[in-house]
Amino acid sequence: MxxxxxxxxxxxxxxxxxxxxxxxxxxxxxxxxxxxxxxxxxxxxxxxxxxxxxxxxxxxxxxxxxxxxxxxxPDQEKLRSRCPACRSTNFKERTTEKPRFRCSQCGTKFGQPKEELIRxxxxxxxxxxxxxxxxxxxxxxxxxxxxxxxxxxxxxxxxxxxxxxxxxxxCGVRLPPQQGPAKPRRQHPLELPGGRRRTTTAARLGQDAFRRALVHQYGMICAATGPSPAETLEAAHIRPFARTERHRVEEGVLLRADIHRLFDSGLLTFSTDFKVCIAPSLFGHPTYMALQGNRMHLPERAVLDRDAVKEHHSLTTSTW
The missing domain is CATH 3.10.590 (ph1033 like fold)
Structure with a gap:
């Protein structure tokens, strides 16, 4: 349909x-x-x-x-280029060969296309x-x-x-209700804040690629809470990156930013049967307590390393 x-x-x-x-x-x-x-x-x-x-x-x-x-x-002027042989617009620029262009329609090679103004x-x-x-x-x-x-x-x-x-x-993406034709609600500025700041922190090489790989694997879904806006999701290492300094999809999950903080702080972990475990110190927070015992949000194709999950669970709960 x-x-x-x-x-x-x-x-x-x-x-x-x-x-x-x-x-x-x-x-x-x-x-x-x-x-x-x-x-x-x-x-x-x-x-x-x-x-x-x-x-x-x-x-x-x-x-x-x-x-x-x-x-x-309406009625705007536009410059359009054509193949000088067959007048097709279906040609591509060649970066390593001469002449510069080749027509996909008739195969003619030429240095400059024929230009015309159209409305x-x-x-x-x-x-x-x-x-x-x-x-x-x-x-x-x-x-x-x-x-x-x-x-x-x-x-x-x-x-x-x-x-x-x-x-x-x-993919875990949740669109707002469709409103049909409406007044524009443009939320994104055309110019982003600029400026500079000096920093001496060490950057994690490959972190962006690691997140992209996890998004492709799991969609926009937090492993603990479910579908979440893309802006809130972070790539989490089950085995700490500071120790391994490697990015393995099998040792990673997407977590909402606050859940990621709890995960890295030893206040939240996952059991070997893929359930959420919350530290007793968080039992006074209903939002997080409600996650206790919930199954992780994982697709059937999940490639999560059970040994890594077991290791994180054991190390984390030993401090509770």
Whole structure:
């Protein structure tokens, strides 16, 4: 089912090296806020406010949200490039060979494309108010399974709405209620705070890659509390990194920031049968006490190292 209650689902290919514009100059996108395109892009007429969009690059899904506003600016001038032989816009730049370009349509190699000015309508879809990061929870192959298009380079691809929502929910991602067309609620600034600070702390090499690997393995799910916003989830080492200085997915879990603090402080651990154990000193805190004895939130494909879990449990509970 690709259409539920009049709404549709799309995947948007972001700008940059991954987005092949061929004869176009490209667009300026702020991935977590908005997406720009024009009337030369396939499916441009079909995208509407209220539709679900998955923003992707060539490898994975970056995030998801509902379109809250669709800006339209008609009669804009745009420079477009074509193959000088067949006038196709389907050509690519070659970085190591000469001539610089090769036409995918007719095979002609050339140094400079033929340029022309055309009139287009430009669009900018805003979805920042409902944006939820995916950070690679769905990879290219998983996206292909819920796509209604076979093209890898199509900038705007139709998705199966029902299957997309199911896939997102399975990753632990929780979208706010769909409001349909509404006033924009842009939550993300276009300019982030800057400045510098001096620090002498040692950085953990590979920590970002470790978190990404855990997100791909478990989705946006805290092992102790369940589905959580991406911004609250941290990569936790069951065997302390300070001792091993290595990142093993089998020895890692995603934990909400406060749970991670308790885990590293010896106030929370997991039993060998994968249940949450809370230190007696926390029994006066109902929020954490309610987790006592709950089963860990792990998928069937979990690769958690039982020996590491047993070791952490034994060392942690010995101090209670």
């Amino acid at each position: 690709s259409d539920v209650a009049g709404f549709k689902a799309w995947s948007f290919l972001i700008t940059g090296d991954e987005r092949q514009f061929q004869g176009n100059d490209g667009y300026e996108d702020v991935a977590e806020e908005s997406y720009s395109y024009d009337s030369t892009v396939g499916n441009y007429r079909r995208v509407k406010p209220g539709d679900l969009v998955v923003v992707r690059n060539s490898y994975e899904a970056l995030g998801v949200g509902y379109i809250e506003e669709l800006e339209t600016v 287009v309508t430009t669009f900018r879809a805003h979805y920042g108010g409902s944006w939820q990061p995916l950070e690679g929870c769905l990879d290219k192959n998983q996206l292909a399974e819920i796509s209604l298009s076979r093209s890898d380079q199509q900038s705007i691809k139709a998705m199966d709405l029902e299957r997309t929502l199911i896939a997102i929910a399975a």
